[in-house]
Amino acid sequence: MYYITNHDKQIIAADSAxxxxxxxxxxxxxxxxxxxxxxxxxxxANKITIKIEKDxxxxxxxxxxxSSLLGNFTLIELIETIQTSEKENDNISKxxxxxxxxxxxxxxxxxxxxxxxENRNKNISLEKDIEEKPEEKIENIAIETPKPMPIPLDDxxxxxxxx
Numbered sequence: 032m033y034y035i036t037n038h039d040k041q042i043i044a045a046d047s048a049x050x051x052x053x054x055x056x057x058x059x060x061x062x063x064x065x066x067x068x069x070x071x072x073x074x075x076a077n078k079i080t081i082k083i084e085k086d087x088x089x090x091x092x093x094x095x096x097x098s099s100l101l102g103n104f105t106l107i108e109l110i111e112t113i114q115t116s117e118k119e120n121d122n123i124s125k126x127x128x129x130x131x132x133x134x135x136x137x138x139x140x141x142x143x144x145x146x147x148x149e150n151r152n153k154n155i156s157l158e159k160d161i162e163e164k165p166e167e168k169i170e171n172i173a174i175e176t177p178k179p180m181p182i183p184l185d186d187x188x189x190x191x192x193x194x
């Protein structure tokens with residue numbers, strides 16, 4: 032954003048970005064709002080403060096001297112600076128804290144995912160071993176057959192009426 036001042040430090044021209052920021056339509060309306068003190072433009076050595084109603088903005092400025100047939104002028108460049116209040120700084124640090132926590136949580140999840148993948152790969156290799164060499168597995172399995180139980184032969188059983 033730019034504006035031009037004359038030798039009396041009065042604004043005689045402004046670019047459309049500054050006109051829009053000041054919420055006016057043209058230079059005539061800007062002069063009217065400045066006279067009514069609805070807009071205040073307060074320059075200092077290397078900054079400018081613009082007050083519109085309850086809103087206040089501070090810009091760094093860079094001055095350029097101009098010479099013309101009509102006299103000397105100054106081209107002022109407004110450089111936007113990022114200003115944050117303490118509340119905004121707290122909110123930013125909270126966001127950063129949440130982001131750091133989220134990053135750690137993501138790292139933990141990725142670590143668990145890798146461990147699960149490793150375990151899955153181990154299980155798959157065990158399954159392949161079983162599938163590839165089933166006879167070895169079967170040979171190693173001991174099959175126990177039950178021992179026959181002796182049948183008691185009592186005289187009383189034999190003497191039973193059924194026999």
